[in-house]
Amino acid sequence: MNASGKVFKYGANVDTDVIIPARYLNTADPSELAKHCMEDIDATFVDRVSVGDIIVGGPNFGCGSSREHAPVAIKHSGISCVIAPSFARIFYRNAINMGLAILECAEAAEGIEDKDRVEVDFSTGVIHDLTNGKQFTAKPFPDFIRKIIEADGLVGYISGKIPECK
Amino acid sequence: MSLKTRVGRGILFVPGNPGTAYEEVMTMKMTMTQKILASHAGLDHVVPGQLIEAKLDLILGNDVTTPPAIDIFQKTCACGVFDRSKVALVPDHFTPNKDIKSAEHCKKIREFARDQKIENYFEVGDPKMGVEHVILPENGLVAPGDAIIGADSHTCTYGALGAFATGVGSTDLACAMATGQTWFRVPEAISFRLTGSFLPGVTGKDLILHIIGMIGVDGALYQSMEFSGPGVANLSMADRLTVCNMAIEAGGKNGIFPVDEQTIEYIKTFAPERYARGDYRIFEADEDAGYEKTIDIDLATVPLTVSFPHLPENTRVVGTFGEVKIDQVVIGSCTNGRLEDLRLAAEILSGQKVRKGVRCIILPGSQRVWKESLREGLLEIFADAGCIVSAPTCGPCLGGHMGILAEGERCVSTTNRNFVGRMGHPKSEVYLSGVPVAAASAVLGRIGAPSELSAEQ
Numbered sequence: 001m002n003a004s005g006k007v008f009k010y011g012a013n014v015d016t017d018v019i020i021p022a023r024y025l026n027t028a029d030p031s032e033l034a035k036h037c038m039e040d041i042d043a044t045f046v047d048r049v050s051v052g053d054i055i056v057g058g059p060n061f062g063c064g065s066s067r068e069h070a071p072v073a074i075k076h077s078g079i080s081c082v083i084a085p086s087f088a089r090i091f092y093r094n095a096i097n098m099g100l101a102i103l104e105c106a107e108a109a110e111g112i113e114d115k116d117r118v119e120v121d122f123s124t125g126v127i128h129d130l131t132n133g134k135q136f137t138a139k140p141f142p143d144f145i146r147k148i149i150e151a152d153g154l155v156g157y158i159s160g161k162i163p164e165c166k
Numbered sequence: 167m168s169l170k171t172r173v174g175r176g177i178l179f180v181p182g183n184p185g186t187a188y189e190e191v192m193t194m195k196m197t198m199t200q201k202i203l204a205s206h207a208g209l210d211h212v213v214p215g216q217l218i219e220a221k222l223d224l225i226l227g228n229d230v231t232t233p234p235a236i237d238i239f240q241k242t243c244a245c246g247v248f249d250r251s252k253v254a255l256v257p258d259h260f261t262p263n264k265d266i267k268s269a270e271h272c273k274k275i276r277e278f279a280r281d282q283k284i285e286n287y288f289e290v291g292d293p294k295m296g297v298e299h300v301i302l303p304e305n306g307l308v309a310p311g312d313a314i315i316g317a318d319s320h321t322c323t324y325g326a327l328g329a330f331a332t333g334v335g336s337t338d339l340a341c342a343m344a345t346g347q348t349w350f351r352v353p354e355a356i357s358f359r360l361t362g363s364f365l366p367g368v369t370g371k372d373l374i375l376h377i378i379g380m381i382g383v384d385g386a387l388y389q390s391m392e393f394s395g396p397g398v399a400n401l402s403m404a405d406r407l408t409v410c411n412m413a414i415e416a417g418g419k420n421g422i423f424p425v426d427e428q429t430i431e432y433i434k435t436f437a438p439e440r441y442a443r444g445d446y447r448i449f450e451a452d453e454d455a456g457y458e459k460t461i462d463i464d465l466a467t468v469p470l471t472v473s474f475p476h477l478p479e480n481t482r483v484v485g486t487f488g489e490v491k492i493d494q495v496v497i498g499s500c501t502n503g504r505l506e507d508l509r510l511a512a513e514i515l516s517g518q519k520v521r522k523g524v525r526c527i528i529l530p531g532s533q534r535v536w537k538e539s540l541r542e543g544l545l546e547i548f549a550d551a552g553c554i555v556s557a558p559t560c561g562p563c564l565g566g567h568m569g570i571l572a573e574g575e576r577c578v579s580t581t582n583r584n585f586v587g588r589m590g591h592p593k594s595e596v597y598l599s600g601v602p603v604a605a606a607s608a609v610l611g612r613i614g615a616p617s618e619l620s621a622e623q
Contacts, residue, residue, distance in 0.1 A: 013383055013477060017585040022564040026260060026267035028234040040587040060384035060417060064583060065564070066319040067230060068335035089388050089419055090319055094335035144217040144349070155241050158341045165245035 002121050003080035003101065005052035008038075008045060009114035012058030016091065019062065019070040033069050034076035049078050054120070056112050057084040062091025071100040081120055083127060083138070085109045096145055097154040103127065103138035111136060195452035197355040198422055199390040202330040202449050206313040214354040214456070222252070223329075224307055225342045226316030228298055229257040233271045235317060235336040235343070236278050244344035247282050253343055254286035254307060255279050256298040259560045262290050264567035296532025296558040299323040299411060299500035304534055306437030310425045311447030315339070315348055320500050320582065322413045325422035326406035328429055328448065332420045353419045355390035356381075357457040360397025362466040367616055369510070370405025371502060371580065371600030373463070374412040375471040379481025380461070387417035389458065392451060394424055397465045403432045404506035411501045412582050415478040424450065470615055472578075473598035476586045484603055484615045494577040495526040495608040496589075497601055498556070499563045502580035503531025505538050507601045512544040514605035514616050520552035521611030527569045529556045553608070565589045571596075578607045 018041040020033055027033065038045040055074065061084035062070060071094050074082065085106035087095070095102045101122060108127045112118060116131035125138040141149065151157040194213055196204065204212040206220035227235055232255055239247075247253050255275055260268035279287035286307060288295040294305050299320050302308050310328035314321065317339035324331035334348070342348045358377065378385070391413045393406075401409070406423045413421030423429070425448045433441045440446055470484035497503075497511050508530060520526045528548050530536035536558060539545050548555050562569030563581040571577055571590035576597065579589065584596035597613060606616040 015583075015585045017564075017583065017588050021587050022230075022259075022566055023570075023590075025230045025564075025566075026265055026271065028237075028271075040592040060387060063383060063417065064319065064585060066317055066321075066333040066335050068234060068317075068337060069230075072234075086384065086387060088384070088417060090333050090335060090414075093338060097335060097337035097341075142217065142351075154337050154341050155238060158242065158345055161347075162242060162244045162344050163248065 002119065003052060003054060004119045005050065005054050005080055005117070007054050007056050007112055007114060007116045007118055008042070008049070009056045009112065010041065010058065013060045013063050014041070014057045015064035016062060016067050016070040017064055020067065020073040025067060025069055028069060030072050030076040033073040037073040037077040046077060051078040052080045053078060054118050055079050055082045056109055057082060058109060059085045061087050063088035066090045066094070068094045068098060071095045071098055075100045083108050083112070096148055099153050105136050105138040108136035108138065195455040197390060197392055197455045197457065198328070198424065198449050198451040199330055199355060199392065199420060200352055200455070201451070202311060202313055203350060203352055205311070205447070205449070212352045214352050216352040217349060218352060219347050219349050220313055221347050222315060222342055223312040224252055224254060224302070224314040225339065226254045226256065226298060226302065226314070226318065226321060227339045228259055228318050229261060229268065229272050229275060230259045231317035231336045231339060232275050235340040236274060238337050238340035239343055242341060242344045247284065247343045248346035250283045251285045252346065253284050254302060255284055256288050256301065257290070258297050258558070259564065260566050261559055262557060291533070293533055296535065297500045297503055297560055300503055300531030300535065303327060303407065304436055304532060306440060309433055309437050309440045309446035310429060311449055315342055319414045320411050322418065322420045323407055323411040323500060325410040325413065325420050326403060327432065328423060328425035330420055330422065333414060351388070353388055353390045354458045355392050355455070356386055357460040358391060358393045359395040359460055359462045360393060360401070360465055361395055361462070362397055362464040363400035364465050364468060367602045368468055368470060369600040369602065370401060370408040372471045373405070373465065373468050374409045375473050375478065375481050375598060376468050377463070378412065378416045378473070378478045379471065381416055383415060383477055383479045384417040386413065388419055391416065391418045391421040392457070393422065394451065397463070398423060399426060399428070400465060402506060403428055404504045407504065408501055412478070415582060470600070470603055472603060472613060473584055475584050475595040475597065478582070478584060478598060484613065490576065490597065490613040492524060492578050492607055492612060493575040494569065494571065495524060495604050496529070496562050496569055496577060496579040496581060497526070497604050498529025498531060499560065499581040500531065501582045502601050503529055503535065503558070505535045507580065508535060508539050508544050509542070510601045511605045512547045514602060514619070515551040515553065515609070516547045518551050518609045518619065520608045524608055524611050525569070526551070526553040526608040527556060527562065528553050529561060529568070530558050532558050562589055578604050578613055580604050
């Protein structure tokens with residue numbers, strides 16, 4: 001699996017309130033949520049984003065609320081993956097569980113600039129910045145996380161663990 | 167015999183330490199959190215970085231996170247929730263429902279709770295209802311040694327009772343409702359050794375803001391924040407609940423306090439049946455548990471602290487900055503909406519008037535807190551001072567309803583986040599504080615300390 005697109009770059013501690021403001025959480029409809037993605041820090045994001053584009057953030061990306069609506073909004077806006085030096089732990093879990101690709105890579109987060117065109121090879125973790133020619137390798141997922149990803153998220157992973165109906 | 171089979175049915179995976187010898191693993195000392203996780207995974211020992219599957223004592227959802235979880239739950243093909251006494255569903259964020267969409271969400275939860283015969287569903291107006299992290303301990307659903315997940319980031323509040331509790335998302339909630347278990351990466355930990363006691367007027371909120379200012383909003387990322395030391399005895403249960411509530415604001419996986427006489431008194435009062443049955447477990451960290459670092463804090467040195475916009479780590483000491491005029495004050499939330507908080511607010515607001523041009527909104531954290539505040543005369547003090555008292559709800563804390571800010575407005579709030587747009591307009595500002603500073607600021611019309619009230623008169 002690969003991703004390819006232009007980069008939207010943000011700073012440190014991008015929180016779930018700016019990814020999807022709580023005033024829109026009276027719905028859980030992915031396409032409705034996607035309409036307001038990043039609205040409070042980048043009002044033009046939804047107009048500029050194309051399918052396949054990539055978000056590059058600073059440390060502690062996705063901090064704040066447990067709302068899964070945040071990775072849902074990002075995924076359904078068209079973003080193919082998020083690259084950051086570190087992710088807040090609930091956001092990390094949520095992204096893995098619902099199938100938004102995330103890559104931990106401090107060097108890429110530093111070396112990639114806004115609007116660069118970037119390609120990602122998920123099988124190798126190689127991130128290639130086509131604009132400046134730089135290449136980076138993301139931290140591999142632990143085997144256990146890889147199993148959840150391979151099962152197409154947590155629901156697939158637990159399917160054999162549900163008690164039988166009486 | 168492989169390491170995996172000898173250690174138990176959990177999955178032993180030690181990143182960076184693939185060669186860790188069996189004997190070495192077995193003699194590693196454990197933190198309090200690690201011991202609770204080991205016990206719920208059926209293991210004698212766990213080590214940081216290990217991925218385990220743990221049985222859960224309680225699973226929580228609210229009106230924002232449960233509706234998507236219900237859809238996901240249905241995809242799991244589970245015939246029902248694993249245990250209807252171990253699921254708690256709390257409509258509290260947009261309740262009483264602020265609009266049609268949120269009413270539809272709550273209707274969906276209500277019907278799910280009815281169909282699944284969920285025992286702990288808290289309807290608006292129920293004597294046990296209120297804000298999730300205020301009511302779960304109050305209704306005896308949390309006891310020492312429990313392992314709890316909640317689809318709300320402030321689930322870490324319950325560490326105050328010596329439980330392991332952490333926030334997750336809707337998919338985790340759905341899968342845990344189906345199976346009664348979830349996976350965890352065993353966290354490293356930071357030890358906070360507390361000594362001394364607070365100066366008058368300083369509260370648990372000041373302590374946790376002070377800590378976040380010290381270590382930053384990702385200072386405890388993925389880690390446990392374990393509190394210990396002789397200073398713990400000088401923190402009330404309300405203080406401990408406030409401190410653990412905001413562990414997430416330092417990136418922490420959980421915050422946790424040791425169990426002492428106050429904890430036992432608390433469960434005697436609020437969880438009498440579990441106390442009588444002895445249905446709780448006291449875990450103690452090993453003395454030489456491998457903490458990433460230890461931070462010593464003399465509680466007497468903790469100042470009245472305010473977090474400036476737009477991150478909880480932007481802390482300032484009250485009295486060291488210029489005049490910050492305010493438009494609104496919010497007192498309440500899962501952080502500071504307990505009876506002790508409202509008593510503190512009433513003590514300061516008694517006989518005072520909220521400054522002209524300032525709205526002071528008080529949100530009792532639960533119906534029980536509301537009713538007790540009525541009985542103690544606190545609500546009358548608030549009304550006489552010119553405050554409005556709301557029904558228990560998360561409301562303005564997350565910019566939901568009941569006190570949204572307009573462009574350019576400033577609010578001093580006892581809530582837990584001051585991110586851009588958190589309480590309303592993206593160009594509004596939230597300043598986080600403890601209850602005494604918030605109440606005093608309502609009277610002063612600017613951010614200030616309770617000690618300034620008498621000086622002004």
